[in-house]
Amino acid sequence: MTTTRGRLDKRSAILEAAGKVFTRQGYELAGVDAIAQLAGVAKPTVYNHFHDKETLFRTVMRDGAGRTAARIIAALDTIDDDADLAAELTRVAHLVIECQLSDEGWALQRLLYAEAGRFxxxxxxxxxxxxxxxxxxLAGRLARLANRGHLDIDDVMTAASQFMALVAGDLPALSRLGTRPVPADELDRAVVAGVSTFLRAFAVSREARAGEGQV
Incomplete structure (x- = not known):
């Protein structure tokens, strides 16, 4: 058990160090020696865990994307079906964007763009x-809201993609690809506009809900 834990700890340390070195130097200039030194392990240990630099880079990118996704999904899980719909979607959209604006998230996005030609x-x-x-x-949460009569959606997967694009689509420009803080008022305007557009397309009016209740 101790050996397994030690191996997992070394793997985590290598991935954390690799993320920092890749972000700072890019894939081409990043050296396994520097990664090993920052992780506090021997260079052969890096290769024992990840075989080569490319495998390590791919793992850093995939794991980072998974962590960001987990944080966003946790935010989506807080949606309250009984709360005011516009206010609730706005609140959750802000939580989602906070996850996307993390230093790690933007660093990985810039790496992805920079190395798109190579990988x-x-x-x-x-x-x-x-x-x-x-x-x-998100599609699952929207389907639940639709089942409760709050939304009128035929294709929840498409609606989920559209929601994300509407509330977060301006982030790259607003943050200069994560290189500057987004002023709170600009961020709020972008979120409110995105949620408003989404609800104009998919929200069920109060009159319609009242009519359904009378049937």
Whole structure:
């Protein structure tokens, strides 16, 4: 048990160090020696865990996407079906964006863009670990709201993708790809506008809900 724990601790230390070195230097210039030194392990230990630098880089990107997705899904889990719909979606949208604005999240996105030419398939890997689980989770929450009569949605997967695009689509420009803080008023305007547009498309009016209750 102690040996297993030690191996897991070393793996985590290597991944954390690799993320910092890759972010600072890019894939080409990042050296396994520097990663090993920062992680506090011997260079052969890095190779024992990850075989080569490319495998390590891919793991850093996939794991980082998975962590961000987990934080966003946790935020989506807080949706209260009985709360005011506009206020609730606005609150949750802010939580989602807080996850996306994390230093790690933006660092990984910049790495992904920078290395897209070298790793043409990596984008799909990252989306499968990050974007897909988030859209699936949001689709489930939207389906629940639709079942409660709050939303009128035919395709919850498409609606979930549209919600994310509406509330977070301006983040790259507003934050200069995560290189500057987004002023609170700009962020709030973007979220409110996104939620408002989403609800104009999918919200069920109070009159319609009242009419259904009388049937």
């Amino acid at each position: 043409a398939d990596l984008y799909d890997d990252v989306v499968s670990q990050g974007g897909v689980p988030v859209v699936n989770a």
